[in-house]
Amino acid sequence: MAETKREIERKYEATAKTAVPDLVGTGGVAAVWDEGVTELDAVYYDTRDLRLAADALTLRRRTGGADEGWHLKFPVASGIRDEIRAPLSETLPASLAGLLRSRVRHAPVVPVVRLRSSRDVRRLLDDQGRPLAELSVDTVHADRLTGTGEATWTEIEVELADGADEALLDTVEKQLKKAGIRPSASPSKLARALEETGAGTPPRPDGPTEPGTAGHAVLAYVREQIDAIVALDPAVRRDLPDAVHQMRVACRRLRSAFKSYRKVLDRGVTDRVGDELKWLAGELGAARDEEVLTARLDARLDELPNTLRLGPVRARLRIRSTRRADDARRTALAALDSPRHLTLLDTLDALLADPPLRKAAGRDAPDVLARAVLKDFDRLARRVEHALALDPGQERDLALHAARKAAKRTRYAADAARPTLGKPAKRFAKRVKAVQSLLGEHQDSVVARTALREIAVQAHEAGETAFTWGLLYGREEAAALAGERELPAAWKRASAPRIRAALSH
Template sequence: MTTTVIEIERKYDVDEDALLPDLVGLPDVAQVDPQETLALSATYYDTAELDLIRVGITLRRRTGGDDAGWHLKLPVGTDRHELQVPLEGSAEAPPLELTAIIRGVVRERPLVRVGAVETSRVSVLLRAVDGRVLAEVCDDRVTARRITAGPSEAETWREWEVEFNGEPDGMVDELERRLLAAGARPSARRAKLSRILPMTAPTAIGATAAKAKKATVAEVLAPYLATQVAEMTRLDPLVRADVPDAVHSMRVAGRRVRAVLGTYRDVFDRKRTGPLRVEVKWLVDELGRPRDLEVLRDRLEVLLAGNALSVGSVIEAEHGVAHRAAVEAMMSPRYFALVDSLRALAEEPPWSARAGKPARKQLRTALLEDFRRLERATEEARRGTDVHERASRLHDVRKAAKRIRYSVEAVVPVFGADARRLAGTLAELQDVLGGHHDTAVARLELLRLAEHYPDLALSAALPDLDAATVADEHAYERTVSRLFRPKSRRWLR
C-alpha cells in the first residue's frame, strides 16, 4: 500500500563540534521529547544517466527507523511530495507503484543503484499541549558514497534537519534563530544524495528571453515555448501521483503551447505545428475529466456542508476512475511520441521565414486578429436565447479569452506594460467565466446526484448556485466593459 506524505523540512550545515541548542520554551511547544539514536541506511536508484536526479526526484530504499521502505520524493515548490511503499522481504527492485509514476522521466531505461547513504540520527520531537508532534529536529552524522560511474571515496559530514508535521506554525522563527545562534548554516541542498551526485532543478530548453524592442519573433517566442515544455515535463510525475493541482497546471501549460502555435501560426512551419496542436489538445482533453471532478468536489464541499461526506465518496470514486484513465493515456505510445515532439519543439522550433523579422510588427498583427475573434465571441454571447445557450456561448468566450491571454503573456518581454495589463484583464475575464462554467457543471452534477441520494435534499443547494450564476454574469459584464475600452487595445493597432 502506498502512503503519501507532504515533506516540509529545513536543512542546516553544522560543524562537527556544534551543540544542538536548548529547545525548551519554543512558542506552541509544550514538550521536548528526546528519541533513541537510530541507524538509517538508504540506497538510491536512478538511471545510469541520472535522469531522476537531474529533475530533483529521488528514489530510495531505506532500512531503520519507523519509516523503513521505498521512498519516492517529487519536488513541489519548496516542499516535496513523498510516496512510501513498505519493504517486502529482501526485494531490491523498486516497486511498480513507484516506477509507474516516474515512467515519463525514465522511459524504458533501467533503474540501477547510484548511491548509498548511512546516517546516525539523534533527534527530539517537539510536541503541542495535546501531544501532537509539531516537528522533529534531527542531528545527523552522515556517510555517503557514489555507486554509479565507478568506485568513489566515502564523504562524511554532519547536518541538522527539521521535519515539520504539517504547515510550520509559530515556533519556526524562534527555532531557526536558536539553530543559527548555535552555529547552523542554512543548506542549499534538498537531499543528502546531492553531496555525491549534485542535483539540479529542471531548466527550460531554448533561448534566453529577449527584452529588446528590436528582438525577432524567434527570440521572443522560443524561450516562452521552452518554458512551457519544461513545465509539462516537470509536472508529468506529479500528475501520475495525483498531486493536487498538477492536472490543472499541466493543462494550462499545454494550452499555452497551443495558443502560441495557433495565434502566431504564420511564423511556424504549419505542416509540423498543426499536427502537434492536435496532439496537445488530445492530452488536455484526456486530463479534463479528473480536473472537472476536482473542481466539483471542492465546490460541493462548500455547498453541501453536512451532506458532503456521502456525496464526496461518490465523487472521489469517480475521480479515481478518471485519473486512472488519464494515467493510462500517459502510458501510451501516443503520449510518449507527443513528449518527444514537444522536446524537439523546445530545442529547435520549426520556424517559417517570418520568424527572423522584428517581433513588434509580426506579433501585433496576429494578436489583433485574436482580439477581434474574442469580440465576435462576446457579441454571439449576447444573442443567447436561453440559459443553456447562453452558458455555451459564454464558454466559447472563455476559450477565446484563454487563447489570447496566453498569447499576450508570451510577448510581454517585447510589449511591456501594455501587454501585461491586457493579460491581467484577460485573466480576470477567464476566472469569472471559469466560475460561471464550474457553477453550470456543478448544477448538472447536483441534479444527477440528487437522483441517487433522494434523502439528502441536495436540491436545497440549487438557490446558492443560481445566485452564484447571477453574480458571475454581473462580474462578466463589468470585466468585458473594461476589456474593450479603446485604451486597453490601442497598442495593438
C-alpha cells in the same frame, strides 16, 4: 503499499569536531533526548543522464533505521519535500515506478550513488515529552556507482516533527548560527554527493534562439508549459488537490500558444502536437468537469432552505458524483499509463530540441508578440459581438461558449507575452480574464442545467420528487440570464481603445 510523509528540514555544514549547542529553552524545547548512533546504507537510483536529479527528485533504497525501505522525494518548496515510502524489496515497487514515468520514460533507473551514514540522533522534546524536531549529526561517505569517485563529509540536519510549528526551525537556526554553524549549500545529500564526485547534473541547453527575439520569448513559455505537464503527471497519480486542473490548463496553454504564435512556430509541425495535447486534456477533463459540477450543485443545495430540499437530494448527488468521479479518475490514469502519453512527452522534448522556427522568430519580441495578442483579441471581438446579437437560447449559448474559448486563448497569449511586454500585457490579460470568467460562469450554468435535468429524470423514475432539481434548474437559468446582461459592460471595459493602444506600444 506506499505512504506519504511531509518532510520539513534544514541542513547545515559541519565537521567531525563541530559541537552542537545546548538547545534546551530554544523555541519551547524543554529537553533533548539522545537516541544514539544509527548506521544507514542507502543506494540512490536515477537514469544514467540523471533526469531525476535534474528535477531535484531523489529515489533511494535504504537499509537501517526505523524507516528502511524505498523512498521517493518530491520537492514542494525550499526545505520541504514529500517523501513517498514503500516497503523494502529487491526491485523498485510499481507504486513508485509510475510516479517516475513522465521523467524517465523508457530509460531504466540504475544505482548511481551509495551513501553510508553514521547518524547521531537527538530528539528535541516539549515540556510534555512530545517531539518537536529531530536533530542529527550525519557522517556521510559517498561512493559513485556509475563511474569512479568518492567523498566524505559531516552535516547537521534538523527535521520538524509532524504537527510542530515551523517557526521552531528559525529559532533553532539562530542558535546554530551563534555557534558558528552555517546552512549547507547543497539541498540534499545526493546533490552534494554528485557534486563532490564530479558528476553534477548536466545544465539545460540554452536553445537555438537569441535573447530578445520572438523565438526566445515564445520557446521560454512553451518550455514552462512542458515542464508543468511533466511535473504534474505524478501529482495527478497521487490525486493531489487541483493537480488534474493544473495539468489540463498546461495542455491548453501550450496548445493555445502554438495557435497564437503561429508566425513564430510552424503550425505544420505544432498542429499535430496540438491534437495530442487536446486528446490528453480531454482524457483529464472528465475528472475536472465532474469536480466543478459537483461543487456547484452542492453550493446550490446549500443556498436552499430545508423546506425546499425535498427527497434524498444529497444522497442522490453524492452517489452520482462518486460513481462519475471514479470513472473519470480511471480514465485519466489510463491515459497517463498509455504509450500515447509517453510518445507525446517525447515529441514535446524533440520540439524543444529542434523547434520549427519561422522567419518571425528572429525578430524583436515586443512587436511580434503584441501583434499576435491583438490578432487573437480581434478574433474574440468578432465572437462576442456575434453572441450579443443573438436572442437568448441554445444558439446564443453555443456562441457564448465559442467566445469563452476565444477569450481563454487571448488571455493565454497575453500571459505568454507578459515577460516581454510587462504591465500593459498584465492589465490586458486581467480585463480579458474578467470577460472569460463571466463567459465561463455562463457555460458552467449550461452544463449544470443539463446535469440537473438528467438527475431530475432519474429521481422521477426512482419514485422520488423532482421538485428540488427543477427549482435548481430555474435558478441556474436565471443566473445565466443575469450573466448575459452583465456581459456588454464587461466587454466594453476589456475592449477600451486605450487598453489596445497600451499593448501595441
